[in-house]
Amino acid sequence: MKAKRKGVAANSKRTPTVRRIRPAIAPVSRPRGPAPFPPPGGRAGPSSASIAGSSAVSSASASAPRQSSASSSSASSPGSPSAQAGAPALDALGGRPVDLGVDLGRGLALANPVIVASGPFGYGAEVTDLVDLPRLGGLVTRSTSLKPKAGQPAPRMAEVPAGLLLGMGPQNPGLELVLERYASVWARWQAPVILSLCADSAGELGEAVRRIEGEAGIAGLEINLSCGGGGRGGAIPGLDADAAASYVAAARRGTDLPIIAKLTAQAADVRAIARSVEGAGADAISAINTLPGFALAADRRGPALGSGYGGLCGPAIRPIALRVVWEVAQAVDVPVIGVGGVASVDDVLDFLAAGASAVGVGVAALADPMLPVRLADELADVCRSLGVAAVGDLVGTALPARTGPASTRGAEWAR
Amino acid sequence: MRPFGAELVDRREIGPGQWLLAWHAPAIASSARAGQALHVRTVEAGGMPLRRPYAIATADASSGTLTIQAAGRSGPSGSSPPPWASSLRPGDRLDLAGPVGRPLEVDPRARHLLLIAEGPAIANLRLLIDEAVREGRSVVLLYGAATAASVYPSSLLPDEVEYVVATADGSLGHAGTVADLVFEYEGWADQSFAAGPTPLLGGLTQLAAGRKQRLGVATLGRKRGGGRPIQPGSPEARRKSFLQVVLAQTVACAAGTCLGCVAPGASGSVRVCREGPSFAADELDWGPV
Numbered sequence: 178m179k180a181k182r183k184g185v186a187a188n189s190k191r192t193p194t195v196r197r198i199r200p201a202i203a204p205v206s207r208p209r210g211p212a213p214f215p216p217p218g219g220r221a222g223p224s225s226a227s228i229a230g231s232s233a234v235s236s237a238s239a240s241a242p243r244q245s246s247a248s249s250s251s252a253s254s255p256g257s258p259s260a261q262a263g264a265p266a267l268d269a270l271g272g273r274p275v276d277l278g279v280d281l282g283r284g285l286a287l288a289n290p291v292i293v294a295s296g297p298f299g300y301g302a303e304v305t306d307l308v309d310l311p312r313l314g315g316l317v318t319r320s321t322s323l324k325p326k327a328g329q330p331a332p333r334m335a336e337v338p339a340g341l342l343l344g345m346g347p348q349n350p351g352l353e354l355v356l357e358r359y360a361s362v363w364a365r366w367q368a369p370v371i372l373s374l375c376a377d378s379a380g381e382l383g384e385a386v387r388r389i390e391g392e393a394g395i396a397g398l399e400i401n402l403s404c405g406g407g408g409r410g411g412a413i414p415g416l417d418a419d420a421a422a423s424y425v426a427a428a429r430r431g432t433d434l435p436i437i438a439k440l441t442a443q444a445a446d447v448r449a450i451a452r453s454v455e456g457a458g459a460d461a462i463s464a465i466n467t468l469p470g471f472a473l474a475a476d477r478r479g480p481a482l483g484s485g486y487g488g489l490c491g492p493a494i495r496p497i498a499l500r501v502v503w504e505v506a507q508a509v510d511v512p513v514i515g516v517g518g519v520a521s522v523d524d525v526l527d528f529l530a531a532g533a534s535a536v537g538v539g540v541a542a543l544a545d546p547m548l549p550v551r552l553a554d555e556l557a558d559v560c561r562s563l564g565v566a567a568v569g570d571l572v573g574t575a576l577p578a579r580t581g582p583a584s585t586r587g588a589e590w591a592r
Numbered sequence: 593m594r595p596f597g598a599e600l601v602d603r604r605e606i607g608p609g610q611w612l613l614a615w616h617a618p619a620i621a622s623s624a625r626a627g628q629a630l631h632v633r634t635v636e637a638g639g640m641p642l643r644r645p646y647a648i649a650t651a652d653a654s655s656g657t658l659t660i661q662a663a664g665r666s667g668p669s670g671s672s673p674p675p676w677a678s679s680l681r682p683g684d685r686l687d688l689a690g691p692v693g694r695p696l697e698v699d700p701r702a703r704h705l706l707l708i709a710e711g712p713a714i715a716n717l718r719l720l721i722d723e724a725v726r727e728g729r730s731v732v733l734l735y736g737a738a739t740a741a742s743v744y745p746s747s748l749l750p751d752e753v754e755y756v757v758a759t760a761d762g763s764l765g766h767a768g769t770v771a772d773l774v775f776e777y778e779g780w781a782d783q784s785f786a787a788g789p790t791p792l793l794g795g796l797t798q799l800a801a802g803r804k805q806r807l808g809v810a811t812l813g814r815k816r817g818g819g820r821p822i823q824p825g826s827p828e829a830r831r832k833s834f835l836q837v838v839l840a841q842t843v844a845c846a847a848g849t850c851l852g853c854v855a856p857g858a859s860g861s862v863r864v865c866r867e868g869p870s871f872a873a874d875e876l877d878w879g880p881v
């Protein structure tokens with residue numbers, strides 16, 4: 178508890194949730210003709226992140242309106258892009274680049290708010306020929322443990338309505354091998370790589386974090402609070418505010434890297450967990466992980482998956498993820514990364530409006546590896562047509578004004 | 593293997609609820625080999641982005657077309673194509689990627705190929721038939737189905753193939769399973785290839801293991817030293833194996849990253865999209881059969 182108090186004190190001095198990084202070179206004159214604003218060239222430091230973002234924007238604006246942004250708009254989402262589709266000439270920014278940059282704290286700057294959630298791209302090196310990696314806002318790796326893990330028996334995937342049921346288990350080759358194989362590769366990449374960690378105990382997590390300290394190529398750590406123990410009765414740490422805090426605190430003690438705590442929506446009150454990990458020193462919070470589900474084999478003689486239960490992901494869990502982001506964003510001051518069922522730019526806009534500073538694409542990236550990059554382009558298009566100069570202006574627009582402490586009653590009473 | 597838009601050329605029903613879809617995809621058609629798959633971006637209700645693996649059933653490099661076989665719905669009120677293809681008309685485009693995975697490997701010395709398939713899994717071996725016939729090999733296809741109505745149409749097979757059918761209800765050919773037919777041909781075959789439900793493949797693997805003993809083939813002496821050891825998973829390992837199988841599994845990424853497509857291998861799990869879908873039968877762990 179002591180560590181927690183201390184953490185809160187440190188956090189209260191933190192700068193606001195979304196710190197926008199403006200391009201170092203501000204455009205002064207309007208560019209002539211249809212040519213988009215030329216991307217300013219090679220600069221180091223955090224400002225280069227937003228420059229990279231802006232250049233992505235310029236290339237996006239040069240092309241015709243994109244198909245998927247127009248196809249699946251929901252009337253409720255603010256700035257539904259379909260409203261602007263077909264009017265690519267409209268540019269309320271007068272050709273100025275949109276600032277897509279996001280700062281997740283402790284120097285973790287993303288060139289754009291669309292990252293790849295933990296898992297779908299493995300360690301990234303496997304997909305270099307499928308994805309323009311440098312254009313990703315960031316990449317979270319598969320969850321990695323101190324020792325190798327074999328994962329669950331096959332079959333590991335089952336199709337369910339609007340989603341996929343996954344029974345992978347935390348299969349990974351172990352931290353040592355991962356660092357040896359990939360750290361030097363990541364160090365050469367432009368997109369920040371966030372290493373996801375899972376551990377059976379807070380102590381083991383601390384050991385893993387100490388092992389990582391000093392490795393090049395790792396921009397941040399994500400603590401997967403959906404695996405391991407430490408909760409009451411051996412439950413996963415994400416269900417228990419104290420256990421979650423002990424995991425994050427153990428990581429915090431071992432590193433100066435930015436720490437993202439990945440919450441699970443299984444917790445009875447995610448706000449309590451969120452406040453607890455914020456207090457323990459998390460720089461950002463991502464939510465949500467997959468949710469436990471079950472499907473039957475075709476012959477109905479048993480489960481469809483070798484693991485029995487599976488984790489549900491995909492559009493089926495999007496409303497739950499949005500609820501959690503909405504709740505967490507009101508409960509904490511640190512930035513929130515919304516994950517769960519993102520498949521279109523409308524989903525990205527929904528998450529931003531609900532309070533996410535960035536979004537993670539999960540299972541949708543399996544079928545469409547270029548989706549995260551395309552979503553960032555489409556997001557820039559939407560910003561441009563709305564006249565929004567910085568994507569941070571779209572964050573939390575749907576949240577009620579914070580006049581007092583967030584409600585401690587159930588989710589349905591939160592308003 | 594970046595996906596691209598391929599044009600649907602033709603679409604027709606070849607059996608109850610079984611549809612043949614032909615695509616113009618020259619790059620894949622010219623490089624595809626038997627045992628490989630196509631990764632098809634299907635459109636799902638509820639907005640779930642998904643790709644499904646379909647065996648490349650035929651590939652014609654000269655016209656740039658390839659076909660896949662996909663299950664639709666079949667019921668009293670008639671049958672319909674797979675939901676994701678129901679709104680597609682010839683001329684429409686769909687996002688395809690491929691070829692996915694490792695191909696089947698035929699030993700250049702093998703003259704007699706025994707192919708064993710059950711149900712729609714025939715699509716996994718269909719291209720092998722064309723390749724083998726083109727190379728002048730003899731092919732026997734043993735095919736199992738539930739009833740005569742669901743038997744793969746012989747009109748879709750080259751004339752050169754000897755086609756032997758088993759049906760569970762005895763309405764056509766042998767009454768029983770396709771595995772019953774194997775004994776009659778195993779002495780003739782130089783190599784065999786199978787696709788179908790896992791229990792069938794496991795059973796065939798067991799049969800293949802006892803084949804030499806049944807046939808009285810003596811293995812004279814031990815091969816001494818020399819030669820490199822055959823790498824498991826290599827084309828050579830498949831080429832040297834009497835039985836190769838094509839495994840079916842949910843393949844979500846086909847890039848080897850998601851680890852969702854694993855199957856139990858003889859030494860640890862294997863990814864069907866990368867190490868498969870074609871395997872030497874003894875590279876897999878079939879569990880208690």
Ligand SMILES: Cc1cc2nc3c(=O)[nH]c(=O)nc-3n(C[C@H](O)[C@H](O)[C@H](O)COP(=O)(O)O)c2cc1C
Pocket residue numbers: 294295296297318319320321343345347373401439465466467489490491492494516517518519537538539540541850851852
């Ligand atoms: C193939 C796959 C592997 C995943 N592996 C991990 C993992 O190792 N660690 C983790 O915290 N989440 C993992 N996830 C969960 C995702 O990061 C994400 O939280 C979840 O899938 C919900 O997002 P989605 O609906 O966009 O997929 C995985 C998801 C998928 C689809």
Ligand code: FES
Pocket residue numbers: 842843844845846847848849850851852853854863864865866
């Ligand atoms: S389908 Fe993803 S690893 Fe094979």
